[in-house]
Amino acid sequence: MLPGKAAGCTGLATDISDKILSEPLKHSDFFNVKELFSVRSLFDARVHLGHKAGCRHRFMEPYIFGSRLGQDIIDLEQTAAHLQLALNFTAHVAYRKGIILFVSRNRQFSHLIETTARNCGEYAHTRYFKGGLLTNAPLLLGPMVCLPDLIIFLHTLNNVFEPHVAVRDAAKMHIPTVGIVDTNCNPCLITYPIPGNDDSPPSIHLFCRLFQTTINRAKQKRRQMEALYRLQGPEGLGAGVQGSAASPSLGA
Amino acid sequence: MARSRLETVGSVFSRTRDLIRAGVLNEKPLWFDIYNAFPPLREPVFRRPRLRYGKAKAAIQDILYPEDRIRAKFYSAYGSGQKAFDLFNPNFKSTCQQFVEKYIELQKLGETDEEKLFVETGKALLAAGVILRRVGEARTQKEGSHVSWESEPTGVKPQTVLEKNQPLQEVPQDQHLETSEEQPKGLSPP
Numbered sequence: 001m002l003p004g005k006a007a008g009c010t011g012l013a014t015d016i017s018d019k020i021l022s023e024p025l026k027h028s029d030f031f032n033v034k035e036l037f038s039v040r041s042l043f044d045a046r047v048h049l050g051h052k053a054g055c056r057h058r059f060m061e062p063y064i065f066g067s068r069l070g071q072d073i074i075d076l077e078q079t080a081a082h083l084q085l086a087l088n089f090t091a092h093v094a095y096r097k098g099i100i101l102f103v104s105r106n107r108q109f110s111h112l113i114e115t116t117a118r119n120c121g122e123y124a125h126t127r128y129f130k131g132g133l134l135t136n137a138p139l140l141l142g143p144m145v146c147l148p149d150l151i152i153f154l155h156t157l158n159n160v161f162e163p164h165v166a167v168r169d170a171a172k173m174h175i176p177t178v179g180i181v182d183t184n185c186n187p188c189l190i191t192y193p194i195p196g197n198d199d200s201p202p203s204i205h206l207f208c209r210l211f212q213t214t215i216n217r218a219k220q221k222r223r224q225m226e227a228l229y230r231l232q233g234p235e236g237l238g239a240g241v242q243g244s245a246a247s248p249s250l251g252a
Numbered sequence: 253m254a255r256s257r258l259e260t261v262g263s264v265f266s267r268t269r270d271l272i273r274a275g276v277l278n279e280k281p282l283w284f285d286i287y288n289a290f291p292p293l294r295e296p297v298f299r300r301p302r303l304r305y306g307k308a309k310a311a312i313q314d315i316l317y318p319e320d321r322i323r324a325k326f327y328s329a330y331g332s333g334q335k336a337f338d339l340f341n342p343n344f345k346s347t348c349q350q351f352v353e354k355y356i357e358l359q360k361l362g363e364t365d366e367e368k369l370f371v372e373t374g375k376a377l378l379a380a381g382v383i384l385r386r387v388g389e390a391r392t393q394k395e396g397s398h399v400s401w402e403s404e405p406t407g408v409k410p411q412t413v414l415e416k417n418q419p420l421q422e423v424p425q426d427q428h429l430e431t432s433e434e435q436p437k438g439l440s441p442p
Binding site: 072093172 | 285
């Protein structure tokens, strides 16, 4: 999917595309995702509320701060760290024009998730997930189908409180995943888990807003970078380096 | 594109990296460089969830505050607060919360005896206009009202109607007495 390999005509085109792709990886927070949320905003959106202690999954224990009168409270410091990594990864994938798929099987928020995906220009699947959708894609979807490059789970469990099939299938098909894991979910197979509440409306609204903003920001950054390098053209790949060093500080 | 569908073996990243190294996978996937630059805090390796047996327990602590002692005493003495909790308002203070804050204020002024503090906080809140009804008082009030209610119908209504009405009246009275006794018992443990 690298545009450099697709073009192949001039060495200059590959240079520019390599520069465009490699430049963001040098900065720790190229898209400045840290400013989009804070521990206080997570608390106000009730992200720290987990299920009761009896529903707890064993592998979620490291992410739980404690239990207040039987209800698990998720450690928001860890959540903030995980969320920053996950949003950063999503932004980079969107910057490289990757296909992102939002998956959730919670009917309460399926409309919200579909509108979020439409606003980003990405895809969503909030209906019944057919068995071989990822593993047997050529048969179910058609011969030349590109699988998603990133799957974002807003609810890792399906309607019978079992792990969603897509978690295991994405691991099988080498697709990285980002997912919001509640205290009753299994975070093992998810590449970038975000421990947090997936049942309250304010919490899911916050996460949808965050994903939408990051993806839009990343795509806008990509357009800016391409415009910048096209303007610079053949003269200044050296000047381009200085120019691009200035652009991240402008933010988006 | 070559893949190894073994999700239980290593992480997505380790399998892709080894396939590339072996030369089976020719193109680097889109996310590979990004994962390399920004790896997650824990590598997403599969683990089998095993149950805990015997006396092994999770290492998760209960969250308790020193104010919880005051709250426990409040609820055992006064039962559930008369004012309903308004959860729409983020700065809402319930009767119990006001009690706790007053108690801590008086404690800072220098008092040490717990019972004295308790009584004084109660008086301060009553003076401020907050209604506090003790659990014991509620019980006696309800029993008294039922006693007076019992005598009236039997005196007024004729005998033929009495024979039908008495079993009907006895049952709801018993239920009322039982519920009034159960309510304070149910509310006292915090």
